Amino acid sequence: MGNMKTPGVYILEKNAFPNSVVEVATAVPAFIGYTERAVNSGLDLTNKPWRITSMAEYHQYFGYGPLQPSEGAPYTSFKLEKIAPPAADGTPGATPAPTSAPADGKPVFKPFAQRDTVSLNVGGDKYTLTQNGGFYLLYLSMLHFFQNGGGPCYVVSTGGYSRDAGIQIDGSKFTAALDELTKELExxxxxxxxxxxxxxxxxxxxxxxxxxxxxxxMKNRVAILDVWEGYQERNAPANVIDNFRNALGSNYLAFGAAYYPWVNTAIVQDRDLSYVNLTPDDDDGNRAVLTTALKGESARSLLGPKAATYYSSKADFKRPDQIPKEDQAAVSRFDQVAKQIDSVPAAKGVEMGLLARSLATLSPFYNAIMGEMAKRLNVMPPSPAMAGIYTMVDNARGVWKAPANVSLNSVVSPTVPISSEQQEDLNVTPQGKSINAIRSFKGEGTLVWGARTLDGNSLDWRYINVRRTMIMLEESVRLAAKAMVFEPNVANTWVTMKSMISNFLTGIWKRGGLAGAVPEDAFSVHVGLGETMTPEDILEGILRVTVLVAISRPAEFIEITFQQQMQKS
Known part of the structure; x- marks a missing residue:
């Protein structure tokens, strides 16, 4: 207000209410991984956290997945090989040799190697189908995240896709991305x-x-971790759960949660694949295996028994005079189909799509191969879906609700069925490293059946909703308290601070985030000289506030006691 030197009316406004605490966001995951591209209007987004709210924005900045990139041929490829039939003496046929050899005497890690050991039985013949390119999961993970209720999130691209065979993932780029995320508070x-x-x-x-x-x-976020090779059973060649627990160490376990097993999803459909995914463009050797099998299948279905036998013993029908007359019409039909099949390696552009649709219509063998490829690509780690579940539960019930007893969308089943007895060691272990189970229940689908952090022995931080609720309370109050920095360290400031925090916690209590019949049972705020501070604290410019909260905890175990009583009437 100006000095009162000129006669007139002067207006003076006074604030009637104190500052308020605003609840911070609780469900904003940051995804780290490889993308097709990372560009925004010519600006390189590699290793830069970028906020998106939908898959449309992901496509705009980061492109598409390795299965169907926006440009060029697919990065995802499989190697199809036929297993030789047993010899006459019963000796098993030779299994195709591995596609990659150790480098410098060190074993080469092949992701999903155990998954790809399962052979295919098609038309009486056995085949191996091994993924040898396009080992990238982030795009499918983003789809799974949004399908399970995901919302705003950050993406940190660690690089682009590579067409080199094998796995092209660099662990140092993940740690570099974590360093970049220290600049983002959301x-x-x-x-x-x-x-x-x-x-x-x-x-x-x-x-x-x-x-x-x-x-x-940071102390304001949690990590959702996947069990390495978690699509395998615990009695596999190596116990994946024991290895996971042994490798994590013992620090900051309350800030992490892990889920087991992986899940069989329905993200990739058969129609998303074609014979083009069998090999890279410059290698038609494996497609020759496909064309040979397709011609054999067509011969069995289109030709009579005699003509089919003739086909199996001859490379081609170059002697029409040797074909029985009753089979010549069938042979003519087969010849047309065979010519179309022979065009598989040479097909380009639009022809590829037309040919793929024709094969899908005519050939059960082709559909079986595409279905098996989709089945294997649909084996996914559960962390992206769990990030979506966290978001959905937070929006519907609040961060204090445990993200458990919730069904997973776009999930067919867990890769490993888990019984109640098998879950005991996952949930409660002497080392305290609890791993949450994903289980399938008859009539209910696939449910998240655990809500613990990796610090399962801690009574303070055993449950993931308690850890995340405390993070929300701490961050909300911390940001609101910044307005009090350099304010006079006197009783008026203390009262303002106390009322500001108390009003915020009362709102949380009314919504069910704090346990107690009345607010006094749910929380208390203490601040003041002789209560939380000494005269020396005030001289040193320190304002101490103590907040006690009773966070609601989940009913993990429900015991109902039944007892018989005497008849009363």
Missing amino acids: PTMIVMPEAVLLSDAECAKVQVAALMHCGNV
Whole structure:
């Protein structure tokens, strides 16, 4: 107000209410992984956290997936090989040799190697189908995240796709992305689905770095981790659960949660694949296996028994005079189909799509191969879906509701069925490293059946909703308290601070976030000289506030007691 020197009316406004605490966002995951591109109007977004709210924005900035990129041929490829039939003496046929050999005497890690050991039985013949390119999971992970209720999130691209055979994932780029995320305060979760594509040691190194980032550096987010090779059973050649627990160490476990097993999803459909995914463009050798099998299938279905036998013993029908007259019409039909099949390796552009649709219509063998490829690509780590579940539960019930007893969308089944007895060791272990189970229940679908952090022995931080609720309360109050920095450290400021925090906590209590019949049972705020501060604290410019909260905890175990009583009437 100006000095009162000129006669007139002067207006003076006074604030009637104190500052308020605004609840911070609780469900903003940050995804780290490889993308087709990372560009915004010519600006390179590689290793830069970028906020998106939908798959449309993801396509705009980061392109599409390795299965159907926006430009060029698919990066995802499989190798199809026929297993030789047993010899006359019963000796098993030779199995195709591995496609990659150790480098420098060190074993080469092949992700999904155990998954691809399953052979295919088609038309009486056995085949192996091994993925040899396009090992990238982030795009499918983003689809799974949004299908399970995901919303705003950050994406940190660690690089583009590579057409080189094998796995092209660099663990150092994940740790570099974590360093970049220290500049962003909004993310509340870290999700790295492609970390499982690293070797076991590299994967553990990245996951430990994520826990340190969440619990030591930022202290305002949690990491959702995947079990390395978690699509396998625990009695596989190596116990994946024991290996996971041993590699994590013991620091900052309260800031992480892990889920097992992986899930069979329905994200990739058969129609998303074609024979083009069998090999890279410059290698038609494996497509020759496909064309030979397709011609054999067509011969069995189109030709009579005699003509089919003739086909199996001859390379081609160059002697029409030797074909029985009653089979010549069928042979003519087969010859037309065979010519179309022979065009598979040479097809280009639009022809490829037309040919793929024709094969899908005519050939059960072709559909079986495409279905098996889709089935294998649909084996996904659960962390992206869980990030979506966290978001959905937060929006519907609040961050204090445990993200458990919730069904997963676009999930057919867990890769490993888990019984109640098998879950006991996952949930409660002497080391305290609890792993949440994903289980299938008859009539209910696939449910998340656990809500613990990796610090399962801690009564403070056993449950993931307690950890995340405390993060929300701490961050909300911290940001609101910045307005009080350099204010006079006197009783008026203390009262303002106390009322501001109390009003915020009362609102949380009314919504069910704090446990108590009345607000006094749910929380208390203490501040003042002789209560939280000494005269020396005031001289040193320190204002101390103590907040006690009773966070609601989930009813993990429900016991109902039945007892008989005497008849009363």
